[in-house]
Amino acid sequence: MDALTGPPIGIDKLDGMTLAEVQAMSPPAVTYQMSARPSATFFYNHAQIATSVGWPIHALQWKDYTSPPAFDINAAVSALVSAGWGVNPMESVELNNAEANPAVFATDPAGEWLEEAIVDPAEALVFAALAMHYWKTPVYMAALHFPTQTGVTHAIGLQMLEFTIPSAANLHAACGLPTSAPPAIALSTIPACNHGAVLTSNEVSLWQSSFPGTPPWYTPNTSLLTYELVNAYLGLVIYDPPADATSEDVEGLREIAASLADQVLIPDEEGVLVPLRGYERTSDTSATKG
Numbered sequence: 001m002d003a004l005t006g007p008p009i010g011i012d013k014l015d016g017m018t019l020a021e022v023q024a025m026s027p028p029a030v031t032y033q034m035s036a037r038p039s040a041t042f043f044y045n046h047a048q049i050a051t052s053v054g055w056p057i058h059a060l061q062w063k064d065y066t067s068p069p070a071f072d073i074n075a076a077v078s079a080l081v082s083a084g085w086g087v088n089p090m091e092s093v094e095l096n097n098a099e100a101n102p103a104v105f106a107t108d109p110a111g112e113w114l115e116e117a118i119v120d121p122a123e124a125l126v127f128a129a130l131a132m133h134y135w136k137t138p139v140y141m142a143a144l145h146f147p148t149q150t151g152v153t154h155a156i157g158l159q160m161l162e163f164t165i166p167s168a169a170n171l172h173a174a175c176g177l178p179t180s181a182p183p184a185i186a187l188s189t190i191p192a193c194n195h196g197a198v199l200t201s202n203e204v205s206l207w208q209s210s211f212p213g214t215p216p217w218y219t220p221n222t223s224l225l226t227y228e229l230v231n232a233y234l235g236l237v238i239y240d241p242p243a244d245a246t247s248e249d250v251e252g253l254r255e256i257a258a259s260l261a262d263q264v265l266i267p268d269e270e271g272v273l274v275p276l277r278g279y280e281r282t283s284d285t286s287a288t289k290g
Contacts, residue, residue: 009167032129033160035136036065050218067109075103110243122261122276142234151208162201184248186255
């Protein structure tokens with residue numbers, strides 16, 4: 001079992017505190033991120049990523065970085081002609097079909113894009129973090145018509161999520177589980193989540209349009225204020241587990257995420273911590289930062 005940093009500090013004790021007060025307790029932050037995260041080594045700046053099918057091209061570019069087969073990005077654009085601006089149902093199928101297209105990848109790379117319809121943003125964001133932990137996948141989330149200072153966001157690529165947990169080492173420990181446990185452990189061991197976890201930071205890429213009818217553009221490697229990320233979420237995530245992941249693993253991640261969602265908090269507009277589950281979302285949040 002991962003060592004805890006102290007007795008459980010649950011959501012009831014953190015609710016109403018400020019983020020500054022929690023950070024003054026000097027808890028370690030735990031980061032969950034995709035592999036081949038954008039950097040000087042891994043570029044996600046091809047011109048086609050800034051088109052109306054930008055996020056699927058971003059997804060296939062990631063698969064190219066993490067798989068041996070050669071990738072033809074121009075063929076990928078042609079293969080994804082029916083993809084829309086946003087992250088929509090059944091686009092995981094289109095991604096898988098594009099990967100199986102020999103004009104795109106010389107050999108169909110391992111792994112399969114999946115999608116999850118998760119209404120609760122608290123559960124969805126924990127699920128995304130755990131998917132990054134186990135499978136190092138980026139997670140793309142539906143965010144149609146989310147307003148920012150620069151335009152309307154249609155899709156968000158989650159690249160990193162950071163949690164601050166005052167009394168546990170990580171999300172697994174917050175639920176009484178070892179970090180090394182396989183995802184499906186939650187199907188036989190009921191997670192006991194009694195440590196509050198604050199979603200404190202993120203790195204995302206955005207696909208936006210300035211006005212209705214204008215082409216979207218790509219804002220890479222930025223961040224959203226946490227409550228803005230929550231406001232943006234529209235109930236669907238797309239991700240790519242490796243070939244050895246099972247349906248039981250996915251079900252186990254859903255179980256952990258559903259259990260931990262009751263303990264997740266976010267800073268509101270004033271920096272005061274509020275429970276994420278049941279957070280009253282609005283549609284008029286403002287700007288990206290970073």
